[in-house]
Amino acid sequence: MKILVTGGTGFIGKALVKTLVGGGHHVTVLSRTPEHVEALCGPEVFGLGHLGFLAPEMSFEVIINLAGAPIFDARWSEARKQLIRKSRIGLTEQLVDCIERMTVKPKLLISGSAIGYYGDQGDAELTEASLGCPDFSHRLCADWEAAARRAAQFGVRVCLMRTGLVIADDGGLLQRMLPAFRFGLGGRLGSGRQWMSWIHRQDWINVALTMIADESMQGPYNATAPNPVTNREFTCTLARCLRRPALFPAPAIVLKCLLGEMSELVLGSQRVLPERLLQQGFKFDYPELDGALRAALAAK
Template sequence: MTGGTGLIGSALCAALMDAGHQVTVFSRKPAGVTKKWSGAVAAVSRLDEWHEQLDFDVIINLAGEPIVDAAWTESRKKALWDSRVTFTGNLVRHIAARQRRPGLLLSGSAIGYYGDRGDEALNDLSGPGNDFAAQLCLAWEQEASRAADAGVRVCLLRTGLVLSANGGLLKRMVLPFKLGLGARLGSGRQWMSWIHIDDYVAIVMQLMADANAQGAFNMTAPQPETNRAFTATLAGVLSRPAWLVAPSFLLTWVMGARAILLTGGQKVLPARLQSGGFQFRYERLDDALRACCKRR
């Protein structure tokens, strides 16, 4: 698993080990992996450490520099691109060059693939957007999909906003909300397509088990919410007011181009997962937020 030290990867490592799998994590800080899992998870720090004797059934590829944390300067954009697109290209070349290849590549992507799409309802077959985040996701998916040419089943995890007690979006939001500083972002009409981490993990397990699953999957709960509704729901769960508004011009002034990640959005529906019979444990945002905030 690449990105196995991150928010999603850590939850997946725990679930996979609980299910009896052996996990190896690719990390730039392999000693941290060994320490965190008390040696139960193996660690590699370079792709060329993956020698012919080391066989994997499944590769889960989640590596990527954080996209919201720093301004999208040209050098930051390059780091975002290299850590996803270039990295995935190298990974797929390694897979293809092996005599014994893994049967499945589950590779990360994001609903940013669709760009800022207003109220349009988007399913897994909807086309990509044009902005930087959309082009990044498109190229990331294209690199991963090349593994299919080497006979590997490929599933693309087109991920929404992951809700977890352990970090990510909620970690950034809960403290200001608790201080009564929760704010609607811009118009508040932009859609936020979210998923609870437990459902994300359960979907990955299902995609691993279903030999027919391939292609892109929207990893989002069936009921996306607008930013206005999300703000009100989180404030309600935390029993705090949220009357403030962060105007779009201010967000753009402070954050530059990446403000689109907050002021824009997409209404994404998990059509393929639902038609495949996946039962979401958290369909409603208030239930998901309550579960995360209880565990904080």
């Protein structure tokens, strides 16, 4: 199967591409630095430098859209927020324009989104049917999804992955937390009562593979494990796995001063359940946080 992956050199994308290639698929990766794709993803993977290079006669059975500027890498100035939106919504709009021009349309578009779609909703259990709270993250995800949904006009099946905090050994949330926790300097963020909805990267990849295989799947899916935890439970579990204490909380006021509006990513609460995946019969390899963290730490 011929598959195009945008964002294929990122934290999730590299692991996904490796799995796809291992499954015998022919993978093309869109990258700002196509000359680095072979080194990052393997010699079997073709690097594409710009969507403008996609000729109408080129065809892919599946397109997986994961591109986007890192959300945690810099404080959210107005310029940074515009970059975050453009790198997701703008690129997705361009991608769908390319699909419109293709002589043979893809069968499936899997497009990234995030549980930020729901905003800060406290202890409420959130499913794919839940409405979002109007903040920057919700508007970003809602507009991102709307751009991807337009592909359905051209007969393309569209699946939207509302991804939680992704756990793996070589990046993402865990990589940012480990230095402090390894030295026994970790602790809860703010009150610690906010919910964290997470997923092991291998389960995320398995969700994507299921979407490719199951033609009945379409629309939004929460890519989160079935057992979200509070921040206090997350930090205590991580400390226990590392055999370290978790005695140094980061007060909410300090995080707000340091991070500004971006603090909503760590202080906001999303208790997200993968209702549609469970109804589909999807089986998680890592349904519990302790097992997911131990698997990631063992791989380091």
